[in-house]
Amino acid sequence: MAEKHLITLLLVEDDKVIRNVYAQLLDRIVSKVVTASNGEEGYDSFIEHSPDLILTDIKMPVMNGLDMINKIRNHNRQVRVIIMSAYGESRFFLKAIESGVKGFLTKPINISKLQEIILEQVKDILLEKNFHEEESKRRLAESERDRSENILKTLSLATATFFQQGVNNKTVAEVLANVGIVTRVSRVHIFKKDIHKAEVVISQIYEWVADGIEPQLNNDHLKNIPVDSGIFNRWKNLLVNRKIVVSLTRSIENVEEKKLLSEQDIKSVLAIPIFVKDLWWGFVGLDDCVDERTWSEAEINALEMLAYNLGGAIYRRNVEDELTSLNYGLEERVRERTIELEQEVRDRTFAEEMLRESEQKYRHIYENANDGIVLLKRGEIFLINPKVSDIFTELPREIIGKQFSNFFLPQYKDQLNDFLTNQEDTELQERKEITVEMSGGRWIEMKSTLIEWDNEPAQLAFISDVSKRKQAENDLFKLNEHLEFRIKEEIDRVEQQQQLLVQKSKLESIGELSAGLAHEINQPLGGISMGLENIQFRLMDHTLTNDYLESKISVLFDDIDRIRNIINHVRIFSRDQEKMEVETIDIVQGIKNALSMVKKQFEDHLVDLKLCIPDQQFLTKGNSYRFEQVILNLLSNSKYAVEERAKVDQPYFKKMIMISLEHEAGDTMVIVEDNGTGIDKEVLPHIFNPFYTTKSADKGTGLGLSISYGIVKEMNGTINVESELNKFTRIIITLPN
Structure with missing residues (x-):
């Protein structure tokens, strides 16, 4: 048994028998099926369960399916809907389309067709959910990395x-x-x-x-x-x-x-x-x-x-405060001794006593310091404080008299000896630092200063156990390494989803252009039909000659080639270009190829489509079919804009769209301009965002401009928009020659 998809589906059907049959069938596909017997009950179930997909009949008691859908749209315009009806009239189809449905099934319903359309919608829903979930994970991973x-x-x-x-x-x-x-x-x-x-x-x-x-x-x-x-x-x-x-x-x-x-x-x-x-x-x-x-x-x-x-x-x-206090006290005693010369003997005794106390305090500080203190001569340990014994985990008699480098891992001995030797060779008493590793994974930081001891050069070294700091640095490095892998993985997934969205947008464009393509194919088909009728007429009339037959057959083959070229172009255009071939593109030919699929549709809608192309060659690098998709997306948006404005400004408004080409500083500028509704200034910064649209759910997905922006970026180009509300919109694509 196939695994159920994690989707909630609302089934609204007034016939109890049909409702139970469909519910059992759909329960094998999705994880949760909610049923309702009429539109009002269906609306209440939608509010309670928030389903991802709705399958509903049209004609039902209390409230019909279309009224229920319109009421649901007031709460959620994105929910997907499939309509079932025993009525096949066009008015039901039109009302369903106006309500933004994703499918229309005519009763009696073919079970295979029902399963197919349900699975298709489930796939799209899961794709959208996965996209948003992965995007959230990527942002969370980046945020955690930056905060650390x-x-x-x-x-x-x-x-x-x-x-x-x-x-x-x-x-x-x-x-x-x-x-x-x-x-x-x-x-x-x-x-x-x-x-x-x-x-x-x-x-x-x-x-x-x-x-x-x-x-x-x-x-x-x-x-x-x-x-x-x-x-x-x-x-x-x-x-x-x-x-x-x-x-x-x-x-x-x-x-x-x-x-x-x-x-x-x-x-x-x-x-x-x-x-x-x-x-x-x-x-x-x-x-x-x-x-x-x-x-x-x-x-x-x-x-x-x-x-x-x-x-x-x-x-x-x-420690510094204590030392400052001690020094201040010593200076005060010296001044007092100078002033009170008559008490020289007593003052001298007092000073010697204070000196002994000072030495005891210094020794106290020396023996109880948080850092280890080591006196070195030619790399040999001569004197240590108790903290060194704690750090080395050795008794003092096992430390003093031995070479300092012997207490560290072999790979650091040469580095440590060079450090000590180089400092002995310098005359400046500058402090130097080095960090090395001991056995047991402990890390020691050493700060050394050149001093004189018993009239011989020596080194006074302060050592600290920095193992915790090293561990923190290693933990951070591992965290960053893991985050980089996660980010790369998320980017690869987003790119795969982007490829699916590009292909989906391309197929939606084919659907919108179907009427124009039908006309482009019917025209040569009509010529073929008329030519064959003329040949048949002359054959029956016994007036058919070889010259006439050869000329007619040549014309018929030209029409057949025209149909073949149109079909091949649409087939290649709609193919999933997962491995994009980069080639030299003839920009003018790409625009003409795109226009060949929409020209008739624009004429039928009384849209004046003009071309302003200089008589010269315009070439760039990229994928020709993706470039055509960009042109088709822009023309689709322009057509929508001029038709929306025509609804307001009729009957004198003339719908116009113009495509022009210009050369500028080694680049080619493709300009698509229309006199439609224009774009509000507040909306303009968001138009290239995925799924952002001002259209109703049945008129746009918000992917066209986002995908066009991505394709132009792949071609190393830019895309900019100029617009004034209720006057014009001008989209400028700049591509390198």
Whole structure:
């Protein structure tokens, strides 16, 4: 059994037996069939179920099918409709066409024909759904990629800002604003842990808010919150263990916590812990007050790195403040000693004591620094602080006295030795950096400065474990690589769907031109019929000569060739040009080929079609049949425009369309101009958008100009429109010679 298509179909039929038979048949094709016994019941079912396709009878009690369709069109002009009727008069066909139906079946209905037309409409519906779904996926993928890239850029900028300018009100405000803008959240804030009345509390100290969001920096409920209170206990248990808090307000079970967030209009929240020297310092939070937010792993990793760097910058500021304080105190003591010369001995003793204290503090800083500190001589390790032992996961006695490069992967040894050797050969005390990998996948960043130690040149190196940063960079690279593949895949699908839409538009053009083609074929057929009758008449009259017979047969074969050429041209034009052949196109001949299919139709509609073509050759590169399709699409739109204006300006209005060619700066300009209704200025920017149309559903799909625009772009050309409402429309196609 064939798989059902995910389509909802509404069947409206007053005959219960027929309705049940058709419902069972259609249930094998589509996933859901809704039935109704009259037009009013059918309209109610449409409102309730919103079907994709409607199959309805015309003559029914309460409300007939055509009235039901017109009423439904007031809600949805795009829904597809197929009419069934036992009445074959033309007035029913005309009313059905005016209602924008996609098919007309005459009862008794051939089951195969019913299945065929249903499957054809299902295919078109699924094609449109897939097109819109794939377009949405592509935009979502691009949006996620751009947001991840922007967050990483903001992280780099924040890190540089903190380490260049330090942590202060200005730099924190700048970084929070950048983070808020790039993540598109409502509020970004920083909370700090402190002691208040002998109790550990946490308070908000910095904040950035988006436009239209109420600030909370002065909210008393966010000051001095006890970390062990019920309102904050869940957060503390996560944050002190280096875990993030990510919650939707509506899903929070703690009543006090949920109330506090709701009072701030927070719908979702993300909080990332900040650690300074392995001690929990506070957290950085991001609130969404408009929509609930789902954070990707890449975004969280980038924001965790921001919190990590912020903690490092705060620690650096604390160290700098402490060093500044120590230096200031030392200078004060020196000045006091100079002023109080009579107390020289006491002052000297005091100074020595202060120096010892200073040395102890420096050693304290040295031994407890977040970065590893290594003293190197000719690449050999002479001195380390405890952090180096943590980074290398080795005891100090297993590190000191060994070559520094031995602790890294073999492929980095030469690079590291060259780095150390080159720095020793320079006389300038400039700081250099290098990033290398250790065993176990850990990455180390090294910053080295040339110094003098015991009257010998040495290198003072600061090393940091940057494995998390490297992991974040690798994750981002993989994300971008996956997004590029997805985008390419989506583009390939869109191109395939575009090819289907081009072919569909081409076949619609053939349908519109059928009357003109019939006339072009009937004219030589009439000549053939008349010629054969003349030959038969002379044969019966015994006046047929060989010369007359040969001349007539020659004329008959000319008419046959004319019919063959018309049929072959239409057959090739309507073929699916999936593999487009690029060739040299005779623009004039292409225009004439297009006109051969519509000239009679335009004459029958009293449209004055003029050609203004100079007596010279116009050539370009492209596919001749696609170029003809562009001309046919433009002529179809012009014909519609002049006929719409004629309805208003009758009886004196003369419908006119002119095609002209011009040479300009090495290009050919094809100009199609009409004196129809023109295009409103507000509509003009949208006319090349797919499925955009101002026509009713039965008169246009909105694909003609969009497909024409794509074909002209494939030919490396441009298409522009000039128009004035109720006066004219001029379309200018510029193609390279």
